[in-house]
Amino acid sequence: MSDDAATDQLTVVYGAEEVVVGPDDETGVEVLEDAAVAAVDGTVVAVGPTDDVLDEYPVEDADTVLDASGQTVLPGFVDPHTHAVFAGDRSDEFVAKLKGKTYEEILEAGGGILRTVEAVRTASKDDLVANLTEHLDAMLEHGTTTVEVKSGYGLDTETELKMLAAIDEAGADHPVDVIPTFMGAHAVPRGVDTDEYVEEVVSEQLPAVAEQGVAEFCDVFCERGVFTAEQSHRILEAGREYGLTPKIHADEFAAIGGTEVAADVGASSADHLLQTDAEGRETLVEGDVVPVMLPGTAFGLGAEYADARAFLDAGHEVALASDFNPNCFARSMGFVATLGSVGMRMTPREAIRSITSAAAKAVDRTDGTGTLRQGSPADLVVLDTPTATHLSYRFDTNPVSTVLKSGVVVNE
Ligand SMILES: N=CN[C@@H](CCC(=O)O)C(=O)O
Numbered sequence: 001m002s003d004d005a006a007t008d009q010l011t012v013v014y015g016a017e018e019v020v021v022g023p024d025d026e027t028g029v030e031v032l033e034d035a036a037v038a039a040v041d042g043t044v045v046a047v048g049p050t051d052d053v054l055d056e057y058p059v060e061d062a063d064t065v066l067d068a069s070g071q072t073v074l075p076g077f078v079d080p081h082t083h084a085v086f087a088g089d090r091s092d093e094f095v096a097k098l099k100g101k102t103y104e105e106i107l108e109a110g111g112g113i114l115r116t117v118e119a120v121r122t123a124s125k126d127d128l129v130a131n132l133t134e135h136l137d138a139m140l141e142h143g144t145t146t147v148e149v150k151s152g153y154g155l156d157t158e159t160e161l162k163m164l165a166a167i168d169e170a171g172a173d174h175p176v177d178v179i180p181t182f183m184g185a186h187a188v189p190r191g192v193d194t195d196e197y198v199e200e201v202v203s204e205q206l207p208a209v210a211e212q213g214v215a216e217f218c219d220v221f222c223e224r225g226v227f228t229a230e231q232s233h234r235i236l237e238a239g240r241e242y243g244l245t246p247k248i249h250a251d252e253f254a255a256i257g258g259t260e261v262a263a264d265v266g267a268s269s270a271d272h273l274l275q276t277d278a279e280g281r282e283t284l285v286e287g288d289v290v291p292v293m294l295p296g297t298a299f300g301l302g303a304e305y306a307d308a309r310a311f312l313d314a315g316h317e318v319a320l321a322s323d324f325n326p327n328c329f330a331r332s333m334g335f336v337a338t339l340g341s342v343g344m345r346m347t348p349r350e351a352i353r354s355i356t357s358a359a360a361k362a363v364d365r366t367d368g369t370g371t372l373r374q375g376s377p378a379d380l381v382v383l384d385t386p387t388a389t390h391l392s393y394r395f396d397t398n399p400v401s402t403v404l405k406s407g408v409v410v411n412e
């Protein structure tokens with residue numbers, strides 16, 4: 001510890017059966033047995049065998065101590081794709097889908113995203129903050145310590161700004177780190193010509209968002225019947241000029257060129273990828289675009305899962321996200337890991353990498369978020385399970401017993 005030990009806040013978590021420290025040389029994670037983690041002022045300073053860590057950082061000196069005997073410690077989960085700020089209820093659409101309606105048919109008929117747009121336009125900012133806070137609480141209980149949240153249920157400047165203000169306000173008062181994304185191009189408002197709407201996004205919404213400094217990323221739904229590759233390209237390039245890093249919803253229902261757009265504009269991630277073929281995968285890998293897969297969405301739609309194995313078997317990383325939204329009510333990254341394993345044949349350790357260090361890359365976090373090595377943020381999840389494998393294996397109840405953010409217990 002430093003000479004100024006009196007003011008340092010020491011956290012020690014010891015005796016864990018397993019500690020996941022970060023990516024290994026393949027596509028899984030490195031795991032230490034009977035291990036401990038020590039953190040000073042919210043940053044990991046030591047990870048290793050319990051005896052060694054406790055020699056250097058005795059529990060008597062610690063402000064926060066956790067005996068993790070019989071338990072497993074992982075980096076806090078990173079959820080790199082959500083639409084977590086919304087109002088209203090779409091459970092009836094879930095029933096309609098069970099009866100055979102498709103997601104695209106519901107959207108074309110003015111339901112889906114457009115229905116949530118109506119609810120969000122009439123909701124107050126305070127309502128949105130309250131809704132989002134409730135969802136952040138549930139995510140934290142399930143181990144998420146960093147989450148990306150998109151706007152995109154406003155589809156006009158005033159409501160998009162209201163959503164981004166709600167994201168900012170809810171995030172400021174919550175232990176979970178919240179990363180804001182502007183997604184004015186999530187759908188085309190009812191009765192509006194698509195080209196005219198693209199013009200509005202570029203010349204009105206984006207400048208207003210940039211002026212208020214309320215978004216870090218810009219995202220577009222590049223999809224058959226929504227925004228073409230050319231329109232998506234234009235919006236993402238314009239966003240980049242305003243300092244927003246591009247992201248893209250690509251190849252969910254049809255591969256219409258979203259992966260090429262992602263590589264061209266230097267997107268941090270391309271998300272969904274249910275229809276991506278070998279050429280599309282190659283484009284993403286060469287463009288250094290993180291593939292983000294959303295198995296909860298495929299599960300909820302009863303659709304085929306994205307081909308995670310094709311990336312993993314070729315030695316490339318995949319990130320997983322919840323895609324939490326009214327069409328995919330999934331706030332647990334543990335359940336997402338299970339779906340990654342069961343639906344996409346990811347080993348439990350590959351799934352853990354996908355919701356920690358790989359997910360952190362998808363949102364450009366380069367400070368060690370999603371890992372537990374020396375210098376990483378001390379965001380820790382303690383599972384009440386003997387091994388990390390149990391995260392995918394046990395899907396009946398929440399296995400998370402304690403969550404620490406910056407070395408402080410924020411959920412137990
Ligand atoms: N597919 C586009 N957007 C969201 C769904 C949003 C909604 O249906 O409200 C997604 O990523 O799955």
Ligand SMILES: [Zn+2]
Binds near residue numbers: 082083249323
């Ligand atoms: Zn989405």
